[in-house]
Amino acid sequence: MKRRNLFTRGLVKENAVLVLMIGLCPALAVSGTVRDAFGMGLAATFVLLFSNVMISIMRKKIPNEVRIPVFILIISTFVTIIDYVMQAFQPDLYRALGIFVPLIVVNCMILGRAEAFAYKNSVIDSILDGLGVGLGFTLALTVMGAIREILGNGTFLGMAILGEGFKESPVIFMILPPGAFLVIGVLKALINKYVKKETQ
């Protein structure tokens, strides 16, 4: 497979959230606003990228029997790092994301890439793969966050863009939990209709 494809396939064609349907928990829970969704996406991308790199570097040294505990150790180390850093420099974002930052540890997207890709491929390839999947996750969350924030609160990144009148009485439903399911369903349908046909 061409190196370029390693990066791009994670963005849309094999998008973790919208195509593979993994990592849904944070995607549904923290996509209420663009800021939260983007922050969550970047945090997960950071962990995914660095755990991919570390695991790829050590892949020949890790005995097969203990590979999962080693993966978890490495992943949780990076999650703890991002947890501390976010707490120190982005306290508002940290409070908004709450429990979903520590929960990146058990995000199956990250463990999945470690097991399915980084453990078997070179460092360069693992970087491309981690970046592609991570940014695909960020993209999916940000799009969901944008749709939900614009319709549900009348704002984008906190700025009123649909006029003050709309901000007074927005579609509150979109910001509530059911809105997340609706948005992810519609996005999934769109992806199925347009992207999958192209690839066939």
Place this chain on the structure above:
Amino acid sequence: MTSTKNMVLTLLIVAIVCSVVLSFVYSYTEPRIAETQAQLTLRGIKQVINAQEFVEIIPDTLWKAVDSSGILTGIVFRVFPQGYGGPIPITVGLDLNGKITGVRIASAAEGLKETPGLGVKITEPEFKDQFIDKCAPEAQLKSDGGEIDAITAATISSRAVCNGIKKGIETYLNYLETPIDKRCVFSDAREFVEIIKDTLWYALKDADTIGIVFVGFTQGYLDCIEFMVGVGTDAKISGVEILYSSETEGIGEAIREKEFLNKFKEGSAEAITGATVSSQALIDAIEEYITRYKEYLK
């Protein structure tokens, strides 16, 4: 055997490296985290009361607000009443009369769990600024006999805020002990330095001692009279305040009147007709105290 050893060794090494890395990251971010937390809290309490400094009394819950001379100007407390979706973090400022100076309710990003679009309207000024200048009994919804308008379709959240604030005031009101404001008797002074605990202070202005302030007692007609006096270095009285007295109502209590107390400043204080015992006791006592503290006036 080799493979078992290998497994154990790999896990051990990975675990050790991870913990070392984490301890470095922790030692680097820990002071920053504490600082950010403190700033966030301070930012919150500064929004509800105007004061120079805050003294933490109960960690994360109660602060005393003091001005630059260290005189109490109010308190700030935090309460977390149960709302519709979870606890509502509220910060309230109280002035010395027990009236609310400001209310701050955490936003959704800071952990408010009320319904978006409905319950979260409690954070908007239209609602929370209604509390300003109210005291505890008034800080209730109109339907509960108070003066606060509830938010339409968010009565539970609105009522929770009112009850939380009311309960908080009742709990912490006793921290508003009437302060002995030394500037009442020495308006020129900017700072006071304690010489004898709760009894005698130097009055300072631009680092110069310009006089003393003391608290004294004397036996009145019925009970003890506690008073505070400011005296300049020229031995002139700058002000007298009665801190405590329970003299005969309407007669002996005349010693609290400004007309009488102001005469001390001119050095022409004389006994009040009808309250001779109380007023004479005060005049004599002040004279005696000034003689006693004379050496501090040099």
